[in-house]
């Protein structure tokens with residue numbers, strides 16, 4: 001390699017003043033070079049320290065450049081340069097994409113393809129990434145890559161002083177012509193795991209709230225069955241048993257087996273891990289299924305339940321998640337009415353693109369100053385051990401993930417209304 | 427078996443009715459009330475030796491009902507029978523004068539024996 005200086009025409013960057021005839025002062029050139037060097041260093045420091053993986057792909061989907069984070073993410077070394085990304089990405093999420101096609105689509109469309117989620121690999125090393133692909137301005141000159149530590153530096157001005165034939169940079173001068181795309185990758189596996197754990201712990205919290213109700217709903221029928229069976233056996237042990245009224249106790253047993261069975265089914269429906277898939281569901285069914293496991297708790301607390309549910313209002317959502325969120329709203333409402341009151345659950349009168357359900361209580365209400373905080377994780381006014389403060393934050397996050405909204409209106413001393421809106425299914 | 431009168435109070439009618447059926451086999455007179463108010467109304471008409479009270483009931487819980495019944499009938503012996511036992515309610519019930527604290531489901535023989543022994547005590551020292 002004879003020279004490190006650019007041999008090709010340098011195009012001015014957009015917005016750069018074009019020299020109009022007069023020669024720039026050499027002092028200015030020196031200063032401009034100094035500034036460029038500084039910017040280069042700044043750029044390098046940012047790239048090296050970003051938690052995101054950065055790579056540049058050529059129009060065939062080959063790796064032209066990657067930063068240290070990207071290399072560590074996919075276990076890449078220098079040998080990966082110039083290879084197709086899908087080839088070097090193992091069985092991780094990146095191998096599932098036809099990068100050549102993606103880059104072509106990007107260049108044709110001229111628009112960024114951001115925010116795609118990918119999940120792949122076998123557990124436990126299964127990983128979830130978010131990636132975005134962005135187009136870079138086409139170039140018609142070559143750009144050297146230099147290796148400094150485990151980072152490449154791009155460009156002639158990088159701080160690493162090359163003596164002209166070093167192994168690192170000179171060996172890696174890339175052909176950097178034509179169209180390229182910038183690939184940004186974030187590994188969100190840990191974040192996903194944390195979210196899943198939170199959802200799980202919230203489920204447990206909700207079930208904890210319900211355990212009194214569950215015990216009641218299982219043990220009462222069980223106890224009645226026990227007694228009835230004992231009674232039947234006792235009567236049959238008589239010398240001349242009067243079997244006439246035993247029929248009634250057999251029916252009682254059947255009735256109570258059904259009831260316990262229903263309770264168990266309800267709990268199982270609830271505890272079932274929520275699938276990631278959205279489906280079309282009837283909003284009022286979701287509400288009914290949630291109320292089904294709470295009925296007894298309502299009565300126990302002297303809370304009257306008013307339902308104003310229109311069936312046939314169809315929404316797109318993950319039903320388990322929505323029921324979970326509804327359960328949290330209703331448990332909160334019950335907790336706000338320790339002395340009893342009225343719980344009103346209603347589908348909104350008008351649907352539009354976002355049909356909604358309103359959960360209203362006549363409980364303590366929330367002070368205006370606290371309204372903005374109730375959705376914060378771990379914000380709770382409940383005694384330690386009773387509230388984790390996660391119910392609302394998880395509910396809102398889950399509903400928003402489904403493209404919906406969760407809002408609140410409240411008046412201190414009067415009561416509170418939560419409105420959960422979900423995208424309509426068309 | 428000692429004679430006497432028992433009041434069963436439970437907001438779960440199926441449960442209360444089976445308890446009554448079992449005890450009535452011992453030729454004990456047993457009344458059933460499906461709510462605390464109902465129980466108080468019946469206690470105005472009748473004197474009871476033993477009351478079997480559910481703990482969680484709408485309106486008024488078993489402990490508060492125990493006190494209310496005792497106001498009119500101080501020698502009433504009380505068995506608490508609950509589907510949701512807790513150390514706290516157990517301690518409170520026993521220190522406030524309940525004779526027994528049983529969990530649902532409770533073996534019918536045990537319940538019967540408990541009632542028989544309380545009826546025997548009650549006939550000795552009214």
Ligand SMILES: Nc1ncnc2c1ncn2[C@@H]1O[C@H](COP(=O)(O)OP(=O)(O)OP(=O)(O)O)[C@@H](O)[C@H]1O
Pocket residue numbers: 205328332333336361363364365366374375379380381382386387388389390391392393416
């Ligand atoms: N219906 C309501 N009425 C009055 N205050 C409410 C109502 N719903 C929520 N809040 C307030 O918002 C706070 C946060 O609610 P959130 O559901 O997130 O947590 P929590 O109920 O305290 O605990 P957890 O849900 O984990 O058991 C509550 O502690 C309470 O102060």
Ligand SMILES: [Mg+2]
Pocket residue numbers: 328331332391392
């Ligand atoms: Mg809550």
